[in-house]
Amino acid sequence: MTPSVYVFDAYGTLFDVHAAARAHASALGPDAAALSALWRRKQLEYSWTHALMGDWRDFWTLTERALDHALATFPSVPREARVTLLDSYWTIDCYDEVPSVLHALKARGGRIALLSNGTRAMLDAAVKRAGLDMLIDDVFSADAVCRYKTDPALYEMVTTGYRLYPEAVSFQSANRWDVAGAACFGFRTVWINREAQADEYPDHAPDLILPSLKSLEMHA
Structure with a gap:
């Protein structure tokens, strides 16, 4: 049918959820790919966790929190990259x-x-x-x-x-x-x-x- x-x-x-990290790889440093992978993984993990808890948070909020966790995990990545990476979701x-x-x-x-x-x-x-x-x-x-x-x-x-x-x-x-x-x-x-x-x-x-x-x- x-x-x-x-x-x-x-x-x-x-x-492509990893396009931003590739585009800004030189500014992000050697952990760019690892940060992008963790950001995406936590973004999804948070959605499932909050869903199971019955504690709704919209996807933009979870995207921000996931990136904050990834940046905390990889302190080699400049903190000021946060704005650039978040903006990438609006021009992905x-x-x-x-x-x-x-x-x-x-x-x-x-x-x-x-x-x-x-x-x-x-x-x-x-x-x-x-x-x-x-x-x-x-x-x-x-x-x-x-x-x-x-x-x-x-x-x-x-x-x-x-x-x-x-x-x-x-x-x-x-x-x-x-x-x-x-x-x-x-x-x-x-x-x-x-x-x-x-x-x-x-x-x-x-x-x-x-x-x-x-x-x-x-x-x-």
């Missing part, structure tokens, strides 16, 4: 292939949506900066339900919003845990395995694994 809608995760899938780079892939899906008549833990303001800024605002039809943010992936309430926003059964949705994410949550919900899932990682959720396998988004249009 041809999907009625193509839903994409944002961070790590369409947008998309992966090179993203515009052409979305153009191709759009040309086929596909409906395209974003489903992310990010705040609506963060996502709108990233989409506009990347020039994707004419390609993405809808943006679904965790803010709307005060829950984080992999809570089914996130994925249900799509089926409720479009009045579709889950199997009519093709969901693309570079985050394996996100793919597992979407598969458990009933979406058709595509794991964009950019780093050739080993699988870790065998009970909720993706329908397709790709090394990037480049060939998605051939399999869609």
Whole structure:
């Protein structure tokens, strides 16, 4: 069955969360890559921890706190880099292939949506900066339900919003845990395995694994 809608995760899938650290590597010093990895890891960890506690904090707040922890862990990185790195989330780079892939899906008549833990303001800024605002039809943010992936309430926003059964949705994410949550919900899932990682959720396998988004249009 041809999907009625193509839903994409944002961070790590369409947008490169480590682009800022690479761009400012000379100013950040030798721990730039390690700081960026810890920042991302804590950003996600905090979302899950607060969700389990029932203590909602929006994704921007968690992004700030995660960076503060990473900076404290790597004192070699200048503290003044905090502003530059946080600003990067409002001007975050998309992966090179993203515009052409979305153009191709759009040309086929596909409906395209974003489903992310990010705040609506963060996502709108990233989409506009990347020039994707004419390609993405809808943006679904965790803010709307005060829950984080992999809570089914996130994925249900799509089926409720479009009045579709889950199997009519093709969901693309570079985050394996996100793919597992979407598969458990009933979406058709595509794991964009950019780093050739080993699988870790065998009970909720993706329908397709790709090394990037480049060939998605051939399999869609």
